Each structure stands twice: as structure tokens, then as C-alpha cells.
Amino acid sequence: MEFSTNLLIFSGLALLMIAAAMAAVTTSRIMRAVTYLLFVLFGTAGLYFMLHYTFLGAIQIIVYAGGIVVLFIFAALLIGKGTIDITHTSKLRYLAGLATSFSGLGIALYLIRNTNFVAEKFSSSDIPMKTVGTALMSTGKHNYVLTFEVLSILLLACMVGAIMIARKK
């Protein structure tokens, strides 16, 4: 019973994500593409919540939906309406895009077929915040403090760069 309810929700999310992803790449208007991408990101967050990765799910929403997509929209607003032409003009480009997407599909399929998914590895209840916090902030084998610090330096460099570009001469 539990399994089939999960399967139902998963299929719903998967269908939403596939449909939104297709719509995002086939539409010719940049703003609509960004909005469809938003639904793909919501679907991913839904998958994380299904796996009880609540922290990751909330991060997904706050960073991607509330951050990156807003950034995309601002970028599209600043560039302006008439200047973006995403209709396919060159045949070479069309073929290159097709090849890239099919190789991406191939890699994804290969990985899914060759990964041994162990059901016990997935937690059946919410992971306590303390575990997540400790894993992010300590220096052991499966801990992420170095990644965390490197990423913060990267973000700091980006901010300094943005200020340098935007600064009045």
C-alpha cells in the first residue's frame, strides 16, 4: 500500500518534470522557458521531500526557485525583449544541440542501469538537523567543510567581481 502511494506521487512528479523540461526547451520565448524550468526545479524539490531529504528540498527551493530563477528573470529583463532570438537559424547548431542532448540521455541511462541502488541506504524518516550540520561543518572522510569553504571563497570572488564591474569609474 505504502509503496503504491509513493509510486503514484513519484509518477506525478516525474511526469510534471518531463513535461516542464520539454516545454522549457521547445518554447521560443525566454521568459516562458525560465518559468517552465521553475516547475522542473519544484519537481526535483518534491523528489527530495519524498526521499525525506527535507533540508536538501528546502535548499533546492530557496536557492534555485527563489534565487537562480529570479536571477534568470532579472537577466532576461535587463537584456530586453527583442534582443534574444532563440529560434534555430543554423542547421549546424541544431545538430550540435541534438547530439549534446542525446549524449546526455545516454550518460544518464548508462548511470541508472549501472548503479546498484540499495534500498537500505535511503532513510525512512527525516534526518535530524544536527547530522546534516555536523556533516557540513567537519573535516572527516564524508564531510564537507573544505567544499563549503571553497564555495564561499568562489562566491566572495564573484561578488567582488560584480562590484568591480558595476562600480562607477
Added chain:
Amino acid sequence: MFDFSTITTAIDQFLHSVLPSQAALLVECILVALCAVLAYVMLAIVMIFMERKVCAAFQCRLGPMRVGPWGLLQVFADVFKMLIKEIISIKNSDKVLYNLAPYLVVMSSVLTFSCLPFAKGLQVLDFNIGVFFIMAASSFGVLGILLAGWSSNNKYSMIGAVRSGAQMISYELSIGLCILSIVALSGTMQISELVAAQADGWFIFRGHIPAFVAFIIYLIAGNAETNRAPFDLPEAESELTAGFHTEYSGMHFGFFYVAEFMNLFIVAGIASTLFLGGWTPLHISGFDSFNTIMDYIPGVVWFLGKTFFVIWLLMWVRWTFPRLRIDQVVSLEWKYLVPIGLLNLLIMTLCVVMGWTF
């Protein structure tokens, strides 16, 4: 205190006894959604009435008086009018995004609303990252406003939307810092645990100076987050007609309107949950008989009482202060609130580490 989970578990058991478990789950989902949306709409109606009466009181007027006793039916009449109005579609606008935008705003608002703890056991969403989820859910409301402004194909809408984007993204930072200082004080992010930790003393008393500073910053930032005066630049009516929702009519406008009011309720509700103890009664250690009397007042009354008190504070500000300019709004956030918030977080952490809290 009365625990509402006794009622909800009774309903759950009853449904499981008469239906197969999947159907019971489905019925429960529908019931919970129905109750949440109903509470959302009823509270919005109460808030609109309150706003008119409070506004009138601050301007030495009576407010709506004609429809029903003391104008009690005025808002219902307005809602009915809104429901039967035509939803117009704009030439040369992006129809898909134009129609989607109000739903994004309402979705974000309802998701956040369902995290509020109304009483013990009376809460829709309660899991380990509670307040963080609230921040996540409220963070994509700005997308709806940006899309509404852009898809309307109107200069005023566009200016309103861009202002709103700059303002809401900036002030989210201050709200995050204030919430973080309370999380540092309590050591948990789950909302039910946050409330339970305040049974002996509300966080605004236990965290003394840093908690009070965080409360004030939270109220200012929350006011800005809901786009209300003195931060109502996105819909500044005297310069932008109605800002990002200029082109909307009927119920699509109604969604923006209701979401704005309910965001005010949510901001006040989170303030009362984090700082004023949520549904926990006022307890003074040593006064046992006083504490027992306070325990007899139900949790819902405590929560709504505190929330409406905070709403009243915010409405007082709204009808007293003039509107800021956009540069003043942004510099208030980045030059004053964020540095003070960061310093306050540091002081709060220091207090917690040194054990200087009550």
C-alpha cells in the same frame, strides 16, 4: 493544554476503519487542504475588515458602517463583487505567464500559511526544518510578482515588479538573520519544538536584548516583505497607478490582494511563534495560580491574540509613516538592517555560548 492531535488521530482512525488506507490518505489530504484554504480565506476577510477599521480609527473616521451592523458585511459584499467581475485579458501580453502569476503568489503564501502552529497539534506541516521551509516557501512569491509585472506589458507594472524584486530579495536577508538568531537561541528548527521550548518563558524574554533587537528588525523587514507602507513602492498608487497588478481584474487581482493580506498575517504569525511563544500561555514563574488561570485560555486564542496584536502594530506603522523612496528602502536594508542583524546574531551566539540567557 488541550491537544488537538487527539481529535485528528480520532478522525484518522475512523477513516482508516471505514476505508482502505490509500483512500483514507486521499480523503485526509483533501480535508486538510479544504480546512487550510478555508481558514486562509476567512482570516483574509477578517484582516481586510480590520485594516479598514484600523485605518479609519487612525484617520478619525468610522470606516465602513452601511452594510450590516458596524459594516460587518462590507467585506463579504466586496468579495462577492470581486468574484462576479470579469477577468479581462490584455492585448499583446504573455497570456500564459499573465494567468499563472497570481497562482504562484497564492501558492507561496498558502504553503507558508500551512506551517503556522495555531494550537497544540493544530498545524498542517511540521517537520525537522520547519522555519527553514517557511523561508524557502516564501522565497518564490517574488517570482509571481516579477512575472505579473513583466507579462502585463505595461510600464507601470514593470517598474513596480522590478522595485518589488529588489525590495523583497534584499529584505529576505534580514528576515533570515532574525530567524537564525532565534534558531541559535533555541537549538532547533522544528516549529512544534520551538513553541514547546517557550512554555517556561517566551524567547523575547529569554533572549533579552538580542532577541528584542531581532524582533524589531523582523517587524521592519516583514513589513517590507509584504510590500506595505512605508515600503509599498511596488504598488505606489500615486505614481504607478497600482504597480505590478495594474492590469489585473476580477479574481486574479483578488488573489494578489488576498495574498498580500495573508502575507501580513503570516509575518505576524511567525513573529508571534518565534518571539512571543506561539500558542503557549503567559507564565510567570512563582505565580502558580496565575499560571493555572492562563492555562485555561485555549491555545488558539493565545496564538490569534498575539498574531493580531503584531498585525495591529504593523497596521499602526502602515497608517502613520509616509512612503520611502527606493534608494532609501535599499540603503535602509543594506547599510543598517543587515549589519545590525549580523552583529545581533553574533551577540546572540555569544549569549548562548556563555549561558547569558534566561
